[in-house]
Amino acid sequence: MIYLDSAATSFQKPPQVLRAFVKTLGEASSPGRGAHRPAMRAADAMLDMREDASAFFHFKDPERVVMTMNATHALNIAVRSLVRKGGRAVVSAYEHNAVIRPLHACGAEIDPAGGRAFDSEELLRSFREKLPGAALAVCTHVSNVFGYILPIREIAALCRENGVPLIVDASQSAGVLPLDAEELQADYIAMPGHKSLLGVPGSGLLLCGASAEPLLFGGSGSDSLSREMPPYLPDRLEAGTQNAPAASALSEGIRFIRRHGREHIEAHEKSLCRHMVELLHGKDGIELFLAPDESEQSGVLSLRITGRDCEEVASRLAADEICVRSGLHCAPLAHKSVGTLESGTVRLSFSPFNTHGEIEKAAAKLIKII
Amino acid sequence: MKTYLIMCRSVTSAQRAARLLENALIRSAAVKAPKDLTRSGCGYAVRIHADSERAVKLLRSREISIGKIYLTEDGSEYREVSL
Numbered sequence: 001m002i003y004l005d006s007a008a009t010s011f012q013k014p015p016q017v018l019r020a021f022v023k024t025l026g027e028a029s030s031p032g033r034g035a036h037r038p039a040m041r042a043a044d045a046m047l048d049m050r051e052d053a054s055a056f057f058h059f060k061d062p063e064r065v066v067m068t069m070n071a072t073h074a075l076n077i078a079v080r081s082l083v084r085k086g087g088r089a090v091v092s093a094y095e096h097n098a099v100i101r102p103l104h105a106c107g108a109e110i111d112p113a114g115g116r117a118f119d120s121e122e123l124l125r126s127f128r129e130k131l132p133g134a135a136l137a138v139c140t141h142v143s144n145v146f147g148y149i150l151p152i153r154e155i156a157a158l159c160r161e162n163g164v165p166l167i168v169d170a171s172q173s174a175g176v177l178p179l180d181a182e183e184l185q186a187d188y189i190a191m192p193g194h195k196s197l198l199g200v201p202g203s204g205l206l207l208c209g210a211s212a213e214p215l216l217f218g219g220s221g222s223d224s225l226s227r228e229m230p231p232y233l234p235d236r237l238e239a240g241t242q243n244a245p246a247a248s249a250l251s252e253g254i255r256f257i258r259r260h261g262r263e264h265i266e267a268h269e270k271s272l273c274r275h276m277v278e279l280l281h282g283k284d285g286i287e288l289f290l291a292p293d294e295s296e297q298s299g300v301l302s303l304r305i306t307g308r309d310c311e312e313v314a315s316r317l318a319a320d321e322i323c324v325r326s327g328l329h330c331a332p333l334a335h336k337s338v339g340t341l342e343s344g345t346v347r348l349s350f351s352p353f354n355t356h357g358e359i360e361k362a363a364a365k366l367i368k369i370i
Numbered sequence: 371m372k373t374y375l376i377m378c379r380s381v382t383s384a385q386r387a388a389r390l391l392e393n394a395l396i397r398s399a400a401v402k403a404p405k406d407l408t409r410s411g412c413g414y415a416v417r418i419h420a421d422s423e424r425a426v427k428l429l430r431s432r433e434i435s436i437g438k439i440y441l442t443e444d445g446s447e448y449r450e451v452s453l
């Protein structure tokens with residue numbers, strides 16, 4: 001099998017991630033619910049993960065690293081913490097429904113910035129124009145559809161200049177691209193644990209640079225006499241039993257990345273993407289969607305085949321055990337920006353475990369489908 | 371024997387405190403706080419037996435959020451102390 005769908009979730013995990021998950025499942029119970037050994041082991045697993053994430057992302061306070069179910073959960077908390085009904089939210093034109101839907105549900109006015117495909121200058125111009133008076137801004141670091149790397153540092157600087165709180169969606173960048181919380185100074189950075197951080201499904205993180213409002217209410221193992229959630233993090237946002245085995249897996253994922261070098265993983269995924277582009281470029285019937293500047297392209301690639309429905313292409317690849325994603329990828333706004341809303345695209349996304357040989361086999365199959 | 375309990379707002383704070391103290395070679399453990407000492411219900415604390423002043427100074431210098439400090443000697447009742 002050739003797995004090229006790591007932008008959805010990384011399927012291949014380092015063995016130590018799986019071992020850590022099983023070990024904590026076998027030895028730990030519920031964090032913050034007692035002082036017996038299994039409970040304290042669970043709390044240890046949670047704190048290890050917070051400390052690993054805090055160090056990896058240069059985020060000062062591990063107690064403000066909140067564990068969530070996934071990036072969507074984290075983004076929902078962030079949006080609900082900042083949006084007041086009718087407030088204007090400036091978003092990039094590449095946002096996922098994990099941003100758009102919570103904003104809509106909270107009654108925000110959604111104001112997309114930069115509708116021209118892969119044009120960072122236009123995107124920055126548009127943010128500069130729209131930010132004054134906005135209630136908040138939300139920006140993805142990398143388009144989940146096209147792998148386009150947005151100028152997040154510059155956008156964060158513009159938000160600071162305008163005093164507009166910023167939510168960064170790091171779903172496609174955390175673990176692969178440089179992501180420095182201290183430098184960005186965003187109010188919230190949301191990310192999944194199960195994609196490039198190599199943890200397991202059911203894990204995500206929210207780095208809280210600002211105070212946050214709970215999305216879930218319930219037991220926290222602290223301040224039990226109060227009917228309110230505790231005012232401090234992480235307890236304020238972590239109601240109910242937390243997923244300690246997933247926290248252990250996430251810790252190991254982060255440690256794996258540190259050991260192998262994030263920069264090395266980034267270079268590997270980009271080289272796989274480049275290789276695929278070289279093999280497909282110029283082939284009649286294949287349309288590739290790429291950032292014009294190679295430095296703005298991550299290890300995610302979208303394409304179309306003339307006359308073929310993207311779902312048909314993905315199904316034919318799946319029949320040959322080549323796993324890709326097709327359709328709108330839960331990001332209609334991004335497809336609208338690039339002009340692929342009607343057709344959708346086939347998306348190939350790479351991981352540290354893919355090889356150049358796999359890229360050649362997948363490319364050959366795609367060329368056969370034309 | 372003296373036992374100090376340094377109250378913490380959460381298990382996360384208590385464990386961070388305990389790790390920090392252990393790294394500074396102060397024997398410590400994150401424990402559930404006695405119910406009588408927690409005004410708001412469940413809570414956690416760091417337990418130490420010695421080096422109390424150095425421990426508190428260290429925790430404050432590293433911005434670990436701590437609350438009141440209690441002392442018990444040879445099984446006596448906890449009493450609040452200031453360090």
